[in-house]
Amino acid sequence: MLTYDISQANEPIYEYIARRVKGDIEAGRLRSGERLPSKRSFAKNNGVSTITVQNAYDQLIDEGYVVALPRRGYFVASIGNIGNMGAHDNHHVALRAVDDAKATHGVTDAFDANEKNKNESYTFDFTSNETTTELFPFSVWAHILRDNLSHRRQALFTVPPAGGVMILREAVAEHLASFRGLRVRPENIVIGAGTEYLYSLIVQLMGRDKCYCVESPGYGKLMKIYEHLGARCAYAALDDFGMRIDMLECSGADIAHVSPNHHFPTGITMPISRRYELLAWAGKARGRYIIEDDYDSEFRLRGRPVPTLMGVDAIGSVVYMNTFTKSLAPTIRVSYMALPGELAQRFRDELSFYACPVPNLVQYTLADFITNGYFERHINRMRRRYARTRDELLTGIRSVFADGEYKVMENGSGLHLVLRLETDVPDDVIRARLEKGGVKIRSIGEFYFGIQPNDTHEFIISYAGLSGDKNGGDTPQENKMGLMDALTKLRRAMMI
Amino acid sequence: MLTYDISQANEPIYEYIARRVKGDIEAGRLRSGERLPSKRSFAKNNGVSTITVQNAYDQLIDEGYVVALPRRGYFVASIGNIGNMGAHDNHHVALRAVDDAKATHGVTDAFDANEKNKNESYTFDFTSNETTTELFPFSVWAHILRDNLSHRRQALFTVPPAGGVMILREAVAEHLASFRGLRVRPENIVIGAGTEYLYSLIVQLMGRDKCYCVESPGYGKLMKIYEHLGARCAYAALDDFGMRIDMLECSGADIAHVSPNHHFPTGITMPISRRYELLAWAGKARGRYIIEDDYDSEFRLRGRPVPTLMGVDAIGSVVYMNTFTKSLAPTIRVSYMALPGELAQRFRDELSFYACPVPNLVQYTLADFITNGYFERHINRMRRRYARTRDELLTGIRSVFADGEYKVMENGSGLHLVLRLETDVPDDVIRARLEKGGVKIRSIGEFYFGIQPNDTHEFIISYAGLSGDKNGGDTPQENKMGLMDALTKLRRAMMI
Numbered sequence: 001m002l003t004y005d006i007s008q009a010n011e012p013i014y015e016y017i018a019r020r021v022k023g024d025i026e027a028g029r030l031r032s033g034e035r036l037p038s039k040r041s042f043a044k045n046n047g048v049s050t051i052t053v054q055n056a057y058d059q060l061i062d063e064g065y066v067v068a069l070p071r072r073g074y075f076v077a078s079i080g081n082i083g084n085m086g087a088h089d090n091h092h093v094a095l096r097a098v099d100d101a102k103a104t105h106g107v108t109d110a111f112d113a114n115e116k117n118k119n120e121s122y123t124f125d126f127t128s129n130e131t132t133t134e135l136f137p138f139s140v141w142a143h144i145l146r147d148n149l150s151h152r153r154q155a156l157f158t159v160p161p162a163g164g165v166m167i168l169r170e171a172v173a174e175h176l177a178s179f180r181g182l183r184v185r186p187e188n189i190v191i192g193a194g195t196e197y198l199y200s201l202i203v204q205l206m207g208r209d210k211c212y213c214v215e216s217p218g219y220g221k222l223m224k225i226y227e228h229l230g231a232r233c234a235y236a237a238l239d240d241f242g243m244r245i246d247m248l249e250c251s252g253a254d255i256a257h258v259s260p261n262h263h264f265p266t267g268i269t270m271p272i273s274r275r276y277e278l279l280a281w282a283g284k285a286r287g288r289y290i291i292e293d294d295y296d297s298e299f300r301l302r303g304r305p306v307p308t309l310m311g312v313d314a315i316g317s318v319v320y321m322n323t324f325t326k327s328l329a330p331t332i333r334v335s336y337m338a339l340p341g342e343l344a345q346r347f348r349d350e351l352s353f354y355a356c357p358v359p360n361l362v363q364y365t366l367a368d369f370i371t372n373g374y375f376e377r378h379i380n381r382m383r384r385r386y387a388r389t390r391d392e393l394l395t396g397i398r399s400v401f402a403d404g405e406y407k408v409m410e411n412g413s414g415l416h417l418v419l420r421l422e423t424d425v426p427d428d429v430i431r432a433r434l435e436k437g438g439v440k441i442r443s444i445g446e447f448y449f450g451i452q453p454n455d456t457h458e459f460i461i462s463y464a465g466l467s468g469d470k471n472g473g474d475t476p477q478e479n480k481m482g483l484m485d486a487l488t489k490l491r492r493a494m495m496i
Numbered sequence: 497m498l499t500y501d502i503s504q505a506n507e508p509i510y511e512y513i514a515r516r517v518k519g520d521i522e523a524g525r526l527r528s529g530e531r532l533p534s535k536r537s538f539a540k541n542n543g544v545s546t547i548t549v550q551n552a553y554d555q556l557i558d559e560g561y562v563v564a565l566p567r568r569g570y571f572v573a574s575i576g577n578i579g580n581m582g583a584h585d586n587h588h589v590a591l592r593a594v595d596d597a598k599a600t601h602g603v604t605d606a607f608d609a610n611e612k613n614k615n616e617s618y619t620f621d622f623t624s625n626e627t628t629t630e631l632f633p634f635s636v637w638a639h640i641l642r643d644n645l646s647h648r649r650q651a652l653f654t655v656p657p658a659g660g661v662m663i664l665r666e667a668v669a670e671h672l673a674s675f676r677g678l679r680v681r682p683e684n685i686v687i688g689a690g691t692e693y694l695y696s697l698i699v700q701l702m703g704r705d706k707c708y709c710v711e712s713p714g715y716g717k718l719m720k721i722y723e724h725l726g727a728r729c730a731y732a733a734l735d736d737f738g739m740r741i742d743m744l745e746c747s748g749a750d751i752a753h754v755s756p757n758h759h760f761p762t763g764i765t766m767p768i769s770r771r772y773e774l775l776a777w778a779g780k781a782r783g784r785y786i787i788e789d790d791y792d793s794e795f796r797l798r799g800r801p802v803p804t805l806m807g808v809d810a811i812g813s814v815v816y817m818n819t820f821t822k823s824l825a826p827t828i829r830v831s832y833m834a835l836p837g838e839l840a841q842r843f844r845d846e847l848s849f850y851a852c853p854v855p856n857l858v859q860y861t862l863a864d865f866i867t868n869g870y871f872e873r874h875i876n877r878m879r880r881r882y883a884r885t886r887d888e889l890l891t892g893i894r895s896v897f898a899d900g901e902y903k904v905m906e907n908g909s910g911l912h913l914v915l916r917l918e919t920d921v922p923d924d925v926i927r928a929r930l931e932k933g934g935v936k937i938r939s940i941g942e943f944y945f946g947i948q949p950n951d952t953h954e955f956i957i958s959y960a961g962l963s964g965d966k967n968g969g970d971t972p973q974e975n976k977m978g979l980m981d982a983l984t985k986l987r988r989a990m991m992i
Contacts, residue, residue: 051683187547193853331856357689360827
């Protein structure tokens with residue numbers, strides 16, 4: 001068991017641990033393929049927290065000294081390859097390591113399944129929606145940042161209204177007008193630090209005593225957030241056109257939270273007739289609202305964009321929400337909502353004491369980025385990239401699966417498609433088999449609230465992740481090989 | 497009445513309005529000293545929102561075309577001075593303008609008192625805590641930003657744990673250790689987008705059914721926020737040592753929210769004996785916690801810093817909170833809290849599904865800023881500046897007021913002092929008289945919850961605002977003259 005004298009650390013503890021382990025690997029005291037202690041036992045043994053160990057291990061993985069395998073544990077990598085080792089090599093080392101480990105320790109249960117599995121533990125991840133860094137216009141962004149730091153000093157230090165910096169709200173309004181045909185007053189737009197923050201404002205605006213109805217299947221975090229905010233929650237099933245109005249009616253909800261333009265995970269686009277039914281529902285009683293979550297509308301790959309619910313709403317019952325998470329970076333933490341007149345007024349009357357949580361520098365930079373046309377260019381570039389990824393993916397699927405074994409469900413919009421498999425193997429068996437092979441996948445069944453259909457045989461394949469830097473390998477060629485490898489594993493997993 | 501054809505706007509509406517008004521001023525259609533319509537009537541007349549008009553007027557003020565006076569309205573500035581006009585000139589123009597306006601319109605009630613009075617409406621603001629931009633190390637910040645955009649691309653796109661980017665949490669832990677003698681594990685630190693965001697996490701962690709007790713007098717927004725978050729609230733009076741434990745006990749509260757190291761607005765530092773009484777209160781029942789708000793501890797100007805409550809807490813009942821609002825910029829929107837072990841574990845178990853709301857780029861930049869010693873240097877520079885401002889302020893007070901007319905109450909820490917005046921003039925008469933003279937001031941009486949003592953004759957004088965860019969004038973000399981002018985007005989206002 002590895003034990004280090006933590007009191008000797010002159011640096012952050014995780015760095016100290018990483019340095020010591022590295023030293024032991026380089027000195028040959030830890031040999032290639034050897035299994036490291038689980039985070040929990042390492043932590044206990046050295047009197048540090050498991051998160052510190054996690055950080056140390058992550059750093060060792062980043063530097064190529066250690067390889068992680070899901071449900072297996074951490075293994076010393078092949079030292080000759082350190083520094084210039086591709087993910088594939090890593091994977092092979094890891095597989096060898098696992099064999100060694102199995103031989104000496106038996107199948108281990110050391111990997112703490114309760115802790116968040118980091119993507120690094122997988123060699124291929126069909127669920128990842130981390131966008132690629134490659135396309136992000138870093139130098140433009142850096143230029144605008146510098147420009148703002150030079151020329152907008154006073155503005156950067158001036159506390160903006162609760163809804164955000166006005167020129168960003170105007171830029172967003174312009175963007176909505178040109179991309180979504182949606183006319184919104186800039187002063188009705190509220191800038192937030194991610195949609196989660198906006199949900200918290202929504203609950204304060206509409207009332208914690210109200211009942212919020214979400215889609216089932218749907219984005220699981222949503223209900224969790226509403227519940228944590230102290231609001232009542234319900235869910236309504238979908239049919240082929242989106243949220244069922246009868247179920248919504250039965251739920252007794254006051255607020256319907258929907259993603260009509262590209263539902264996650266099914267990919268359904270709500271047709272106009274259902275949109276009017278939904279608006280009619282909202283019109284039936286005072287205090288009913290619809291939250292239109294338009295999280296990936298920028299990425300519609302073909303066809304005419306569907307008009308927004310808010311765009312056809314004449315009674316001021318729709319709140320439109322969107323985020324820059326998908327279109328710029330998952331860690332930029334800027335989202336926005338457009339409020340109908342009455343709610344916008346309530347926001348100004350009741351919530352304007354809040355400080356806008358997004359740093360001014362980020363708001364001004366993003367405003368300039370949009371206003372000067374960079375955002376549009378960036379979206380177009382990403383769209384082309386995703387269209388290409390989608391084509392490669394479809395080609396890959398067609399070459400790996402036989403006719404009749406699968407059906408692709410997609411409507412050309414958004415960042416993922418759904419693959420329905422003709423199989424009798426239960427979804428979680430498929431998932432577990434893939435996981436053993438280092439491939440992460442999720443089935444639609446996992447996204448239901450309440451009664452969960454066990455086996456939909458419908459699996460989510462995200463494009464964004466396929467374009468990612470870390471999926472499959474370090475080069476496009478490796479990525480493609482990684483994809484083919486993962487699809488082959490998926491097909492093998494669906495066989496009895 | 498000004499009417500423009502808004503449909504002709506090719507730019508954001510507020511810019512269009514500003515441009516048209518500017519045109520009318522330059523063409524002589526609007527004359528120097530002429531009163532502009534109130535925002536509300538302008539908005540109604542042109543079919544736009546008052547916020548749009550506000551933005552247009554703000555821009556015109558920024559560019560020197562228009563002058564605003566509290567409770568008076570907006571006036572066309574003296575056009576000859578536009579572009580190189582100091583605040584003093586502006587003020588004189590405005591005073592002339594007011595006289596003109598009074599002559600033609602009588603005393604106007606056009607200024608909408610319901611809307612947030614911007615600082616620009618005052619020529620001197622004793623309450624302002626907008627820190628000066630002058631001291632902010634823009635070029636260092638720009639350099640670190642660029643460096644991160646070049647070398648940390650992958651990390652910038654990697655979603656961090658809910659508590660924030662680990663190296664920032666480690667940097668904050670180091671800072672707390674060296675500046676506050678407080679040893680906290682980095683993994684127990686949670687990074688938030690401003691303290692308001694952290695309060696929302698607190699309520700989710702400790703429970704909405706719990707009762708939160710704040711200090712009276714105290715920071716007014718605090719109770720408002722707790723109430724908006726759906727939590728029960730109470731308040732407890734202070735004596736000379738801070739929150740009264742008997743009142744806290746009577747309030748039935750589970751959580752005490754205090755600022756023991758420099759109470760706002762009284763300036764009280766809680767002595768160690770009261771700290772132990774408070775900790776004893778917390779130890780008496782399960783689920784009792786203390787929130788230690790240490791918002792301006794970096795600015796202690798002299799004397800030994802008082803140890804934190806968290807530092808002497810042996811039962812894990814204190815949450816320590818601080819922010820970079822005061823020490824860096826009000827719009828940087830980064831704050832943090834250090835949780836005791838049990839709460840930190842609860843945060844990881846129950847709230848780790850949240851995304852950290854601060855952009856990664858900001859987190860990494862701030863981490864580097866702290867780790868490389870820039871933060872410490874910046875604080876020292878600001879401290880020296882504030883110490884100088886404080887000395888000037890005290891000299892000014894001594895030269896304007898006679899002995900026996902006033903008492904300065906301060907303990908050398910923080911960014912403001914309290915000036916107690918020997919007078920029988922009610923506080924709000926003093927306040928109104930000063931406001932007429934373009935000077936903004938607040939008395940401690942305004943910060944009480946519940947029964948409000950009418951006349952404390954204790955007024956808050958903030959240093960941060962005095963060092964500000966906009967207070968008094970454009971140069972240090974003008975600032976100083978502005979301060980002397982404002983103090984003289986204050987003395988005049990306290991005379992029967």
